[in-house]
Amino acid sequence: MKFADIDRADRLVVLDFEGTGNRPKVPIDMIRSPRTVRLPGVIIEIGAVELLREGDGWRKGKTFYSKVNPEGPVSHVARGIHGITAGDLRKAPRFAELHERFFAFLGGSNPIVAHAIENEQELLSLELARMRLGQWGEKPLPGRWLCTQKLFADLFPRAPKSLDAVSDKLALDRSHREAGHGALPDADLTADALMVMREIVASGHDPDEAVRWRHGRR
Numbered sequence: 029m030k031f032a033d034i035d036r037a038d039r040l041v042v043l044d045f046e047g048t049g050n051r052p053k054v055p056i057d058m059i060r061s062p063r064t065v066r067l068p069g070v071i072i073e074i075g076a077v078e079l080l081r082e083g084d085g086w087r088k089g090k091t092f093y094s095k096v097n098p099e100g101p102v103s104h105v106a107r108g109i110h111g112i113t114a115g116d117l118r119k120a121p122r123f124a125e126l127h128e129r130f131f132a133f134l135g136g137s138n139p140i141v142a143h144a145i146e147n148e149q150e151l152l153s154l155e156l157a158r159m160r161l162g163q164w165g166e167k168p169l170p171g172r173w174l175c176t177q178k179l180f181a182d183l184f185p186r187a188p189k190s191l192d193a194v195s196d197k198l199a200l201d202r203s204h205r206e207a208g209h210g211a212l213p214d215a216d217l218t219a220d221a222l223m224v225m226r227e228i229v230a231s232g233h234d235p236d237e238a239v240r241w242r243h244g245r246r
């Protein structure tokens with residue numbers, strides 16, 4: 029999906045997951061696991077921000093947030109990124125207990141935005157396969173995903189493309205990430221990045237000139 033696709037929508041949902049850092053070693057692990065065996069989940073935090081059409085632009089609406097109990101360990105690498113431990117998640121709902129509420133927030137047809145969408149797609153695919161609601165490796169909600177990393181690459185092909193680098197390039201405040209990543213604040217930051225990039229495209233100005241102007245205003 030491109031900017032032109034979101035211009036035809038009245039609502040977007042910007043999404044971010046934090047994960048355990050663990051994956052089944054190979055897809056066959058999921059396919060062969062008997063129904064009596066429950067593989068651990070991979071999503072431990074969900075954050076989503078609604079963007080609503082307002083004139084020629086967008087405004088933020090409702091948000092969705094929940095921690096998720098993966099019923100399994102959180103890797104030390106992942107803990108180093110977001111600071112969430114398995115102990116923090118013991119009283120959180122399982123994905124199976126909140127997925128209906130989550131999908132209701134996503135809506136039935138509006139675009140879903142994420143930064144580096146492959147990560148979100150893989151995590152969601154695994155959780156749905158774990159619930160026997162999808163096939164392993166099957167991309168969930170096909171045709172609805174918009175990747176801010178790819179949009180940024182179209183505007184600034186030689187620039188680094190991590191969310192931190194994108195935020196710095198677009199003069200966005202990312203100070204919350206110094207203490208660790210979080211699904212809802214990262215979704216909110218991704219929403220900000222999308223809206224700024226949309227403004228740059230709509231302005232018709234050279235992207236590098238537009239960001240120099242933004243930095244000059246800070």
